[in-house]
Amino acid sequence: MSKExxxxxxxxxxxxxxxxAADLAGTARVKYPPxxxxxxxMCSGRLDPTFVxxxxxxxxxxxxxxxxxxxxxxxxxxxYKALRRYLLLRRTIAQLGIEPERVKLVWxxxxxxxxxxxxxxxxxxxxxELGPLNWPKWNENNGYKSSLPVQVEEVxx
Amino acid sequence: xxxxxxxxxxxxxxxxxxxxxxxxxxxxxxxxxWAGENLKEDGVVIARDYKFMCSSLGQELIEKxxxxxxxxxxxVAACSPHLHETTFRTACQNAxxxxxxxxxxxxxxxxxxxxxxxxxxxxxxxxMIAGGVERVFFNEPLEPLHVPIHPATLVVGGGIAGIQSAxxxxxxxxxxxxxxxxxxIGGHMSQFDKTFPTLDCSACILTPRMVQAGNHPNIxxxxxxxxxxxxxxxxxxxxxxxxxxxxxxxxACTGCGICQEKCPKKVIDEIYEAGLGYRKxxxxxxxxxxxxxxxxxxENCIYFEKGTCRACEKFCPxxxxxxxxxxxxxxxxxxxxxxxxxxxxxxxxxISQYGYGRLAxxxxxLEFERLTNAAGPTNGEIVLRDGKTKPxxxxxxxxxxxxxxxxxxxCSVICCMQSLKFAHLVHERTGATVYNFYIDxxxxxxxxxxxxxxxxxxxxxxxxxxxxEVTDAARLPYEQGKLIVQVEDTLxxxxxxIPVDMVILxxxxxxxxxxxxxxxLFGISCSTSGWYIEKHPxxxxxxxxxxxxxxxxxxxxxxxxxxSVAQGAAASARVLGRIQQGEIALxxxxxxxxxxxxxxxxxxxxxxxxxxxIFHEDRMVTEINPALCQGCGTxxxxxxxxxxxxxxxxxxxxxxxxxxxxxxxxxxERVAELI
Numbered sequence: 001m002s003k004e005x006x007x008x009x010x011x012x013x014x015x016x017x018x019x020x021a022a023d024l025a026g027t028a029r030v031k032y033p034p035x036x037x038x039x040x041x042m043c044s045g046r047l048d049p050t051f052v053x054x055x056x057x058x059x060x061x062x063x064x065x066x067x068x069x070x071x072x073x074x075x076x077x078x079x080y081k082a083l084r085r086y087l088l089l090r091r092t093i094a095q096l097g098i099e100p101e102r103v104k105l106v107w108x109x110x111x112x113x114x115x116x117x118x119x120x121x122x123x124x125x126x127x128x129e130l131g132p133l134n135w136p137k138w139n140e141n142n143g144y145k146s147s148l149p150v151q152v153e154e155v156x157x
Numbered sequence: 158x159x160x161x162x163x164x165x166x167x168x169x170x171x172x173x174x175x176x177x178x179x180x181x182x183x184x185x186x187x188x189x190x191w192a193g194e195n196l197k198e199d200g201v202v203i204a205r206d207y208k209f210m211c212s213s214l215g216q217e218l219i220e221k222x223x224x225x226x227x228x229x230x231x232x233v234a235a236c237s238p239h240l241h242e243t244t245f246r247t248a249c250q251n252a253x254x255x256x257x258x259x260x261x262x263x264x265x266x267x268x269x270x271x272x273x274x275x276x277x278x279x280x281x282x283x284x285m286i287a288g289g290v291e292r293v294f295f296n297e298p299l300e301p302l303h304v305p306i307h308p309a310t311l312v313v314g315g316g317i318a319g320i321q322s323a324x325x326x327x328x329x330x331x332x333x334x335x336x337x338x339x340x341x342i343g344g345h346m347s348q349f350d351k352t353f354p355t356l357d358c359s360a361c362i363l364t365p366r367m368v369q370a371g372n373h374p375n376i377x378x379x380x381x382x383x384x385x386x387x388x389x390x391x392x393x394x395x396x397x398x399x400x401x402x403x404x405x406x407x408x409a410c411t412g413c414g415i416c417q418e419k420c421p422k423k424v425i426d427e428i429y430e431a432g433l434g435y436r437k438x439x440x441x442x443x444x445x446x447x448x449x450x451x452x453x454x455x456e457n458c459i460y461f462e463k464g465t466c467r468a469c470e471k472f473c474p475x476x477x478x479x480x481x482x483x484x485x486x487x488x489x490x491x492x493x494x495x496x497x498x499x500x501x502x503x504x505x506x507x508i509s510q511y512g513y514g515r516l517a518x519x520x521x522x523l524e525f526e527r528l529t530n531a532a533g534p535t536n537g538e539i540v541l542r543d544g545k546t547k548p549x550x551x552x553x554x555x556x557x558x559x560x561x562x563x564x565x566x567x568c569s570v571i572c573c574m575q576s577l578k579f580a581h582l583v584h585e586r587t588g589a590t591v592y593n594f595y596i597d598x599x600x601x602x603x604x605x606x607x608x609x610x611x612x613x614x615x616x617x618x619x620x621x622x623x624x625x626e627v628t629d630a631a632r633l634p635y636e637q638g639k640l641i642v643q644v645e646d647t648l649x650x651x652x653x654x655i656p657v658d659m660v661i662l663x664x665x666x667x668x669x670x671x672x673x674x675x676x677x678l679f680g681i682s683c684s685t686s687g688w689y690i691e692k693h694p695x696x697x698x699x700x701x702x703x704x705x706x707x708x709x710x711x712x713x714x715x716x717x718x719x720x721s722v723a724q725g726a727a728a729s730a731r732v733l734g735r736i737q738q739g740e741i742a743l744x745x746x747x748x749x750x751x752x753x754x755x756x757x758x759x760x761x762x763x764x765x766x767x768x769x770x771i772f773h774e775d776r777m778v779t780e781i782n783p784a785l786c787q788g789c790g791t792x793x794x795x796x797x798x799x800x801x802x803x804x805x806x807x808x809x810x811x812x813x814x815x816x817x818x819x820x821x822x823x824x825x826e827r828v829a830e831l832i
């Protein structure tokens with residue numbers, strides 16, 4: 001591999017739609033970059049925001065959340081709850097000094113292997129552009145002393 | 158996680174080559190070796206690679222290690238868990254290990270098949286296995302939930318696929334509710350005259366089946382009815398059906414047809430006769446309709462419009478007309494559901510250059526079916542729109558709305574054979590010159606190509622090329638009064654203008670206009686084209702991803718009559734298998750509340766769409782009813798006290814998996830853990 005920055009992404013998938021879309025992408029041999037690692041959940045509604053924070057804290061440069069299209073949730077309406085949490089989460093991470101673009105929500109039905117692969121490819125490139133997730137300096141000292149990053153971005157929506 | 162804790166468990170890692178499917182892109186041996194050496198601290202005691210883990214030898218390998226090496230958890234890195242999770246869980250169970258202590262890592266679908274860089278794919282596989290190992294440590298031994306299967310089945314759609322399904326199950330001795338939206342069962346097949354390639358009369362082979370379904374003691378026929386709600390899960394569905402008012406008392410009606418004779422209101426029959434013929438305001442769609450009872454069409458009935466008339470009521474010899482009848486809401490309990498709601502025909506009006514709806518003598522394929530049908534509006538005479546002139550030349554255009562980026566990308570399967578059938582019928586009945594305009598000829602099935610040869614020998618002319626336009630603007634004297642088909646003949650390499658009297662558009666098949674709503678109602682998925690998605694495209698073509706719901710016929714994709722019948726029968730075989738078992742084991746993925754931790758904040762209370770969350774006011778705690786819980790985990794994620802846990806997908810499992818996934822292959826420094 002070249003010395004170019006290779007981001008690592010964690011992807012959360014729903015057992016009924018996006019995980020099957022990933023299966024379908026595989027069966028159809030659709031290519032996407034190897035920078036993403038997927039985790040299966042039963043539903044995007046299972047996504048506890050701490051999972052995303054844990055992934056970012058643990059070294060992931062970006063997190064992709066995927067679920068069934070609105071109105072197509074296997075559990076009727078739980079993806080709407082994922083959507084709500086996602087919007088709040090983006091605001092929260094912005095306040096922590098993390099670019100909100102590092103967390104993204106994408107809908108992908110079980111039939112959309114090509115779509116999912118394209119979204120993964122796109123996000124990997126976007127994160128590559130953003131560069132590694134550099135935690136604020138104060139973290140290194142395990143304290144809250146020095147300057148907090150002030151570029152807190154306002155998230156529209 | 159400390160090393161000390163991990164020492165309690167003995168984890169085995171098995172990496173599959175899948176022939177060259179995985180080993181072609183992932184250095185499987187290196188991965189297994191790495192797991193054996195580097196994941197020791199995480200409890201891995203054995204890491205092996207094997208050519209085909211799913212083979213009986215591969216499974217025996219796991220079983221042997223469990224018994225001899227005392228493995229307490231197993232990670233299999235192979236294909237998607239949707240394919241072989243059951244295989245490896247069963248292997249564990251056979252060796253005395255709880256099946257839920259086995260975790261699969263999909264390094265085929267998610268690695269080798271989608272990546273090309275061998276080094277990166279190998280590194281990613283290691284990361285995914287690390288994730289699996291970390292996660293499996295927190296897997297808990299679980300027992301599947303056993304639920305009884307209700308012996309009754311709901312079949313939605315009374316076309317040939319639905320009829321076949323219903324008959325198979327009913328013949329085996331189990332009750333079936335057959336629901337049909339139209340006044341009669343029979344579906345599209347009842348509209349056809351002949352069936353390819355044998356030229357069997359469609360009605361002659363279909364109507365006995367319809368009668369059988371109508372009279373079967375185990376079949377409850379609910380025509381002029383629609384499913385409005387579905388609740389529950391496999392084995393125990395509660396289905397609400399709206400039985401629309403027929404305004405005819407089914408117990409009194411003898412089906413004599415006097416009401417239809419006496420009704421003064423003639424209505425163009427847009428559905429059954431494709432707009433070519435008439436019916437009355439009180440009608441059965443066709444003479445052999447099952448059931449025989451007519452319905453009153455309230456939109457066109459003079460009594461419903463103006464409050465007078467009641468001719469049908471006056472003449473009915475058994476007083477069966479009942480204008481006061483109201484819609485009935487029925488609730489039925491069923492264990493399984495088969496959806497066979499069929500297809501809609503592509504509306505050829507959408508391709509305006511073909512002139513359908515604008516040029517009188519351009520016919521749709523369904524219109525032509527009605528023209529050739531002996532019971533149709535012309536008694537089987539093939540004539541132009543004026544109702545008397547026989548055509549001397551006919552052009553049949555294939556792939557109308559199919560294999561076309563502007564409309565549908567897919568091949569509608571039946572149109573080539575349908576067009577050949579039309580060519581044969583035109584030739585036989587009128588002696589007219591027939592042109593078939595095709596892109597590719599697709600006649601792949603038993604006796605289909607032989608039929609094509611026969612039509613070729615009959616003298617039908619074939620022009621290979623996509624028709625650009627059908628027009629009545631004549632340029633040359635012999636084109637006057639004709640329809641001119643403008644086409645590029647790709648075999649001869651030139652443009653042609655072919656004047657004909659009649660054009661037939663062989664329209665493709667499309668998903669029902671309301672396919673998406675129906676899918677939502679039953680909780681199944683549609684492909685991007687709108688066809689319903691089967692559980693596995695090769696190996697499970699009639700099941701869906703929702704347990705207990707099956708699909709048959711054209712809802713799954715365009716297909717001909719034999720394939721629809723085969724799918725109908727296949728779906729019922731699956732259902733019968735389920736009923737015979739009496740009960741089904743469900744995944745024990747459920748949420749539960751630790752009452753000691755629950756603060757009674759009630760945040761979770763409104764999150765459950767299945768009403769599984771109950772709040773006990775007296776104790777100020779929440780409880781989850783495991784019978785209603787479907788296991789989505791939304792409440793688990795919402796609980797601020799961490800009092801709700803989800804079996805199979807616990808916080809600990811997911812946290813550990815994240816840790817594992819991120820422990821390998823970093824291009825930049827790993828930051829100290831914050832959480």
